[in-house]
Amino acid sequence: MNGTVKITLAAAMLAGLSACGNTSADEGGAGPLAILAQTATQAVAARRAPDAPAAPARSPQDTVAEALRVNPGPLIQAGFENLGRTQIMAMTGQNGPMRTFMTPAEEAVILRDGLLVGTRGLGNDLSVAEPQLEAAIRAGASGSGSRIMRYYSGDGLERPLQFACRTAPGPNAGVLVESCEGHGISFQNNYMVQGGRIPVSRQWIGPALGYVTIQTLRP
């Protein structure tokens, strides 16, 4: 334990040292040693975080109300199940029916009229989803077809995964379920469809990020 502390301290000191200069992180040259030290410091900070006194919790309703007040444009609330966090995201761009929503930390979810197209900045991002059943989903109709999910893979490529999907009305009225299978896994996307739009949904991003629950706060 003592040794760990010493190493952490030394690493922190090295990181402090490396801050000396006017070279930006991009121009690099921080070097492996400094980056390692910096990461170690961050990791220690992260590990300590739970011990720190928690900030007074705000109720979700307060958060939503404030976001609606501060932000005049379209807003969604996205709950990332595997990340264990729910965030309010504001629209930062619109290209036809495609909208990009971002958190204040500039992580993005891209939707096409409520249907998940991609994510950015989450570490295990979905590059692009190509659901063949888009029309059936919007119509609330049953059907079957393929879904291609393209991911940024660790080796620097974009890799497509193809799934076989079926849509059918779910057990709850107004909810359409898209069930997909392939590559040894299966997932179900749930859409609440209203006039071709999807104000509420639970959609699968990918193996690492799992599901995201999307709720439209302001269309």
Next chain:
Amino acid sequence: MRRSRLIRQLMATTLPITLVLGSGSGTATADPLLGRAMSTYGLPGGIDTPTAETLPDGTLGATLSWSDYARRGNVFFQALPGLTGVLRYARVDGINDYRNEGFISDRSLDLRYQVLGEEGWRPAVAVGLQDFLGTGVYSGEYIVATRSVTPSIRVSAGLGWGALAGKPRVIDVNDNGGTPNVDQWFSGGAKPFGSVSWQVNNKLNLVAEYSHDRYQARYSNGREFQQGKEPGSKLNLAANYQIGRNYSAGIYAIGGETIGAQVTVALNPREAAYPSGLEKAPAPVRPRPSPAADPEGWSGAWSQDPTAQPAIQKALGDAMAKEGQRLESMALSANRAEVRLRNLRYINQAEAIGRTARLMTRALPPSVETFVITSTTDGMPTSSVTLRRSDVERLENTDAARIAAAASLTDAPPRAPGLVPTDGIYPRFRWSVKPYLDLGIFSAEDGLTHEVGAEARASYEITPGLVATGALRQRAFGDIGQRGPAIGLPGTRGEYYTPEEYEADPSLETTPEGVPRVRSDTRMYTGNSSPVIPEATLAWYAKPTSTVYTRVTIGLLERSFGGVSTEALWKPANSQLAFGAEVNRVRKRDFDQLFDFRDYEVTTGHVSAYYEFTEGFTAQLDVGKYLAGDVGATVTLAREFANGWQVGAYATKTDLSADEFGEGSFDKGITLSIPIGWATGQASRDRVSTNLRSLSRDGGARLNVNGRLYDRVRDSHTVDLYEGWGRFWR
């Protein structure tokens, strides 16, 4: 979830450094053909015997094993789906050489090829060469078959020659080693070996094996040694435990008496901690308003306004800077815009280009339909990607292949009409003070050595392509001391000149075989307690034609040499082939590493051919005169991944004889380079790189000048650019 993410990040983050330190190595999952446990020789296997298993393609790692027989550090790489290579540094106990220390330090190289995969009733079959460069204590060959009997039990059986048959080859004490002794391969009589491996659960693997290795070494001068204790039986047992995705540890018993332990770390370039990176989302495309909504913008009349371009260029440059790129210059007309960018952040140039294309849709008036995005490095434009703005709008966040089909890649002319440099970029002065750590890892004689200190570094980009760089180092502590080269006369093996002796007699700067000492006295440059100047140069990069790049560097080029280095490279943006030429006139620097020089002066240079195969393989051939005046050629083969991982091997043969060259007979080595962003998820062009080689030989040595053109230029050329194109919309 939070905890496991943290652990994953930590693990992945520490790995490259672990690797540099020489620890670690890896194992694999329960895929039918992939190894489940590593042998003490750093290959998928039993304990001392091999199996026909492989590792996931591209796996790089290390296995460290300890026992009374030896301590082995094995660095392994799955170079092709069937081809596994291992570079081994071993301290073999029980053998005395001239140093009389009770052990020898030994380097060795193995190759194994899986000829057949397991299919139906047919087992997987592999052929391997162990310690095959020169004759060494581990030299042997084998053919082995492995088959799964049940999902958890695998059986391997094979025939071994040499050490594997308990018939060690006779080591020629006068041989310099390093060249394959093909005539001995698969000779001297074979003996069978075998192993059974039981995967008890996800973590635990048990192995029992039958091995004929007797751990003996025989030399041509008649001496024979027993490494450790002669095994009492031919049965060896081991238990291995997998820890997380990257680590495993094991204990083993050889012959029922000798106990050993091993740890392995394995990295797979395909398994990044954050495959898509953690960098912020790009600014999205902003589609143009309809012509009715912005008639003036669509008319192009704005281009007559002299204040338009400066305002647009400022806004675009600021936005690009936030996304890690420098807008060097821009040409703007009513319907076409060219931006010249320098990518400072992303490993994949396509990501920089994709982000810039989107920023252009946000900054440029609607009448601009043609986007030309020109990549630059060190002031030299390297290639242009031309896109239609309507394609960028139409294809945003679709399959990256679609925008690739709509884009065109062309050579970038050195100058383009209308290019306006961005204000306030040049001159640019950058400085930093930071700690440094030098590690001597795989020196057979010295073990692990280190030096820690502080380094001040400054660069001054006077105009695009003209850069002054300087560095100043002050050592704080460490055990890499100053030392003369090995004496190298009969009866003096293992003895070194003292720094005083070496400096007092200039004739010592030539080896007894008559080769000028250009690298074998490299330790004379270490251990300075006063400040040293590792580098102080003025470099000028230029692009005389649209396919030719040039560099002139003058000053203190590297630790041991200063002078003038000139280079030219022909590399069209759409060519997989490139040619280069380099001529240097250099003089040996004094050992205090300040501004004085020694007497040795040489003209050294090469002509080079480079070829990028698709699928990530590159080849390079250099022919020319090396630092010691020897003439020859270097062949380099490398494997690269789109995420920036590079693993290469090279060999240099010059007109120096094996005796003139010394131990190893000719220069060869392995290069590794891992992008830091792969481990941390943070976008960065920084890398951890290392070169595993014998540093102290004079033959086949090249100047270590910074800024060689090829690797700077090809990032934005056809093979590299399109390999990473999947990140265009990232």
